[in-house]
Amino acid sequence: MTVQQAKYEWVLETVRDLVATLDVGDALPSERTLAADIGVSRMTLRRAVEHLVREGQVVRRRGAGTFVAAPKISQALTITSFSEDMRSRGLVPSSRTLSREEMYAGPRLSRCLEVSPGDHILRIVRLRLADEAPMAIETLHSPVGVVDGLSADDLTGGSFYELLHARFGIVLERGVQTVEPTVTDETESELLEVPLHSPAFLFERTTWARDGRCVEFVRSVYRGDRYRLTAELRPTAVGSPAVPSS
Amino acid sequence: MTVQQAKYEWVLETVRDLVATLDVGDALPSERTLAADIGVSRMTLRRAVEHLVREGQVVRRRGAGTFVAAPKISQALTITSFSEDMRSRGLVPSSRTLSREEMYAGPRLSRCLEVSPGDHILRIVRLRLADEAPMAIETLHSPVGVVDGLSADDLTGGSFYELLHARFGIVLERGVQTVEPTVTDETESELLEVPLHSPAFLFERTTWARDGRCVEFVRSVYRGDRYRLTAELRPTAVGSPAVPSS
DNA sequence: CAGTGGTCTAGACCACGCC
DNA sequence: GCGTGGTCTAGACCACTGG
Numbered sequence: 227m228t229v230q231q232a233k234y235e236w237v238l239e240t241v242r243d244l245v246a247t248l249d250v251g252d253a254l255p256s257e258r259t260l261a262a263d264i265g266v267s268r269m270t271l272r273r274a275v276e277h278l279v280r281e282g283q284v285v286r287r288r289g290a291g292t293f294v295a296a297p298k299i300s301q302a303l304t305i306t307s308f309s310e311d312m313r314s315r316g317l318v319p320s321s322r323t324l325s326r327e328e329m330y331a332g333p334r335l336s337r338c339l340e341v342s343p344g345d346h347i348l349r350i351v352r353l354r355l356a357d358e359a360p361m362a363i364e365t366l367h368s369p370v371g372v373v374d375g376l377s378a379d380d381l382t383g384g385s386f387y388e389l390l391h392a393r394f395g396i397v398l399e400r401g402v403q404t405v406e407p408t409v410t411d412e413t414e415s416e417l418l419e420v421p422l423h424s425p426a427f428l429f430e431r432t433t434w435a436r437d438g439r440c441v442e443f444v445r446s447v448y449r450g451d452r453y454r455l456t457a458e459l460r461p462t463a464v465g466s467p468a469v470p471s472s
Numbered sequence: 473m474t475v476q477q478a479k480y481e482w483v484l485e486t487v488r489d490l491v492a493t494l495d496v497g498d499a500l501p502s503e504r505t506l507a508a509d510i511g512v513s514r515m516t517l518r519r520a521v522e523h524l525v526r527e528g529q530v531v532r533r534r535g536a537g538t539f540v541a542a543p544k545i546s547q548a549l550t551i552t553s554f555s556e557d558m559r560s561r562g563l564v565p566s567s568r569t570l571s572r573e574e575m576y577a578g579p580r581l582s583r584c585l586e587v588s589p590g591d592h593i594l595r596i597v598r599l600r601l602a603d604e605a606p607m608a609i610e611t612l613h614s615p616v617g618v619v620d621g622l623s624a625d626d627l628t629g630g631s632f633y634e635l636l637h638a639r640f641g642i643v644l645e646r647g648v649q650t651v652e653p654t655v656t657d658e659t660e661s662e663l664l665e666v667p668l669h670s671p672a673f674l675f676e677r678t679t680w681a682r683d684g685r686c687v688e689f690v691r692s693v694y695r696g697d698r699y700r701l702t703a704e705l706r707p708t709a710v711g712s713p714a715v716p717s718s
Numbered sequence: 719c720a721g722t723g724g725t726c727t728a729g730a731c732c733a734c735g736c737c
Numbered sequence: 738g739c740g741t742g743g744t745c746t747a748g749a750c751c752a753c754t755g756g
Contacts, residue, residue, distance in 0.1 A: 234725075250643065256741060267727045272742090288742045289735035296637060391542065397496060401705030407653035407671040407696035425653040425671065433705070450653035459647030459679070480744075502722060513746045518723090534723045535754030 237266055238274040245283055245294055254284065254292040308354055308362070317356035324351040324363075324417075326378040328370060335367055338432055338443040346370040350381060353417055354446075360418045362448040372396065372441055386442075396441060401433035405455075410447065418449050425450035483512055484520040491529055491540055500530065500538040554600055554608070563602035570597040570609075570663075572624040574616060581613055584678055584689040592616040596627060599663055600692075606664045608694040618642065618687055632688075642687060647679035651701075656693065664695050671696035 241264075244254065254260065254275075261271035275292060278284045285295045312319035327349050336343040347369050354362040366386070368376070373394060380389060390396040408428040415422045427448040435441045487510075490500065500506065500521075507517035521538060524530045531541045558565035573595050582589040594616050600608040612632070614622070619640060626635060636642040654674040661668045673694040681687045 250637070258741090267729095269728090270726060273725090286742060287735080288733070289740080291735095291741060391496070397542075403703040403705055405651075405701040405703070407673050409655060409669075409671055423655075423669070425655055427653050431705070455651040457649040457651070459649055459677070504722085513748095515747090516745060519744090532723060533754080534752070535721080537722060537754090 233266065234270060234273055237264055237270060238277055240264055241271075241274050241278060242283070245278065248294045250294050250296045252294050254294070256291065308364075312356045312361070315356075317361075318358075320355045320358070321382060322353040322355065323378045323381055324353055326350045331369075335443065338440075339367060339369055340440040341369050341371075348373055348376060350376075350378065352381065356452070359452070360449065361452055362446050363414060363417055365445045367443045367445075368441060369439075372435075372439060390441065397436040398441065399434050399436040399438075401431055403429060403431040405429055407450075408447070414447050418447070420449055420451065427453060427455075479512065480516060480519055483510055483516060484523055486510055487517075487520050487524060488529070491524065494540045496540050496542045498540050500540070502537065554610075558602045558607070561602075563607075564604075566601045566604070567628060568599045568601065569624045569627055570599055572596045577615075581689065584686075585613060585615055586686040587615050587617075594619055594622060596622075596624065598627065602698070605698075606695065607698055608692050609660060609663055611691045613689045613691075614687060615685075618681075618685060636687065643682040644687065645680050645682040645684075647677055649675060649677040651675055653696075654693070660693050664693070666695055666697065673699060673701075 241254075241260070244260075248254070255263065257268055257271055257275070261268040264271060275284065275286070279286060282295055284292050286292045309319040328346050329349055331339060331341050331343050331345050331347045333343050335347060336345065339347060341347070347367050350366045352364045352366070353360055354364055366381075373390070376389075376393075380393075387398060390398070406428045408426050409423040410418060410420055410426050412422060414426070415424060418424075418426075420426075427446075427450060429444070429446040429448065431442075431444045431446075432440060433442045433444075487500075487506070490506075494500070501509065503514055503517055503521070507514040510517060521530065521532070525532060528541055530538050532538045555565040574592050575595055577585060577587050577589050577591050577593045579589050581593060582591065585593060587593070592615070594612075594614050596612045598610045598612070599606055600610055612627075619636070622635075626639075633644060636644070652674045654672050655669040656664060656666060656672050658668060660672070661670065664670075664672075666672075673692075673696060675690070675692040675694065677688075677690045677692075678686060679688045679690075
C-alpha cells in the first residue's frame with residue numbers, strides 16, 4: 227500500500243525473520259497462505275522467497291512445499307583483474323614491459339592458442355608492480371593474427387582487454403584459469419626480488435573471443451609472500467533432501 | 473499458447489539470439505515492444521532478460537533502456553568440499569586421523585577462534601587421501617565448548633559439518649578462507665610422501681555458526697603436484713557505462 | 719513531456735507430491 | 738483429489754531518463 231520501493235525488501239525481511247524462528251527441515255506456510263498473511267500478492271512473495279532460495283536459506287519442493295535448508299559450506303573464490311585487485315587491496319598498480327618478441331608458436335603454445343605450430347605469435351613479458359614493488363611476472367602470448375601491430379607501449383597504459391576491444395574489435399567470451407603452487411627460479415627470484423625457491427602462485431589463463439578464436443594464453447607468477455587469495459564462504463543451496471527436523 | 477514449461481526458456485534463447493546480432497552498447501527494443509513482438513507478456517520477457525543481466529550479457533538502465541554489455545573478465549574460482557572435490561576429479565576420497573588432543577588455545581589460536589587464550593580447544597589432525605594416496609593434511613581446531621565430546625572416530629566417517637548439525641545442533645553461517653603458496657616441511661613431506669620443500673597450497677579457513685560463535689579454524693596443506701585450482705572465467709556484469717558502439 | 723525500466727496485483731492453468 | 742510450487746497473463750502505477 228505504502229511505497230512500492232520498500233515492499234519487496236520488506237517482505238524479504240519478514241520472511242527471513244520467519245525462517246529464523248524455524249528449524250532445519252521445517253516447512254514454511256504455503257505461498258498462497260503466506261502471501262495473504264503478509265498482505266502481498268503471491269508473485270511478490272515469490273520474489274522474496276526466490277531470493278532466499280538463491281541464498282540457500284530455503285529449498286522448494288514442487289508439490290510438497292518450501293523448507294528451511296540445511297546449510298552447507300561451499301567455496302566461491304573471487305579474484306579480479308590485476309589492477310582492480312591491487313587497488314582493492316589498497317595498493318597502487320603499475321607495470322613494466324620487459325620484452326616483446328614475435329616467435330613461432332611451437333608445439334606447446336600452439337596447443338594452448340589453438341594455432342599451427344608454425345604460426346607467428348607475439349610474446350610480451352611484463353613485470354607487475356604494486357606500490358612500486360614487484361608483485362608478479364606476467365607472460366602474455368597472442369597469435370599475431372589477432373593482435374596485429376600491438377606494440378610494447380600499448381600495454382604500459384592499462385587494460386589489455388579494453389585495448390583488444392577498442393583497437394581490434396575483439397569481444398571476450400570466456401576463459402579458463404588454473405592455479406598451482408610453485409617456487410621461483412633464478413630469473414623470477416631476481417625480477418621479483420625474493421630469495422631463490424620462494425613459494426609463489428603460478429596462474430595459467432587461456433581466453434577466447436566471442437568469434438571462437440583463442441585470444442591469449444597468459445602465464446603469471448605471483449610472489450607468495452605478498453599475494454594471497456581470499457574467499458568468502460557462504461552457505462549455498464542444498465542438493466540433499468531437506469533433513470527432517472532432528 | 474503451447475506448453476508453459478518451455479516458454480520462458482524459449483524466450484531466453486530468442487533474446488539471446490537477438491543480443492548476438494547486436495554490438496556492444498546497442499539498445500534492445502523496449503520491454504513492452506519486445507514482449508509484444510515475441511508474443512509473451514512483459515513479465516515473462518522480463519524474466520528472460522533478468523537471466524541475461526545476471527549473466528552479464530546486458531545492462532538495464534532505468535528510464536533509458538536495456539543495452540548489450542561490454543564483456544569484462546572477472547574470475548570466479550569455485551571449490552567444493554574435500555570429498556566432493558575429489559569425487560568430481562574422479563578420485564576416491566578417504567581420511568586417516570593422525571592425532572586428537574585437547575590443549576589451551578594460546579595467543580594465536582585464541583584470536584582465530586575468538587576465545588580466551590586459556591580456554592580449552594580440540595585439535596584433530598587428519599591425513600586426507602585420494603585414491604589411497606596422500607593429498608592433504610588437515611588440522612582442525614575447535615573450542616571444546618562447541619564440540620564437547622567429539623572423538624577421533626566421529627571424523628573418520630564423513631562430513632564434519634553434517635556432524636556439527638546432527639550432534640551439536642550447530643548451523644553454519646559463514647566462513648573466510650585464504651590460500652597461499654608454500655613449501656612442505658619435514659613432517660609434511662613425510663606424510664604427503666613428497667620431497668622436502670615441495671610446492672604446496674596452504675589453506676586457512678575460519679567458520680562461524682549462525683549464533684555468532686566461531687566453530688572452527690582449519691589449516692590445510694595440499695600437495696601441489698596433485699592438486700590444482702581451476703576457474704571458469706565468464707564475462708560479468710559491467711559497472712562502466714555501456715560503451716557506445718565504436 | 720513521452721518512453722523506459724521497476725514493481726505490484728489478482729487471477730489463471732499446469733505439473734507434481736502426497737494421502 | 739487436494740494442496741503445493743511453477744508459470745503465465747494483462748494491466749496498472751511509480752521513478753527515472755532524456756530530448
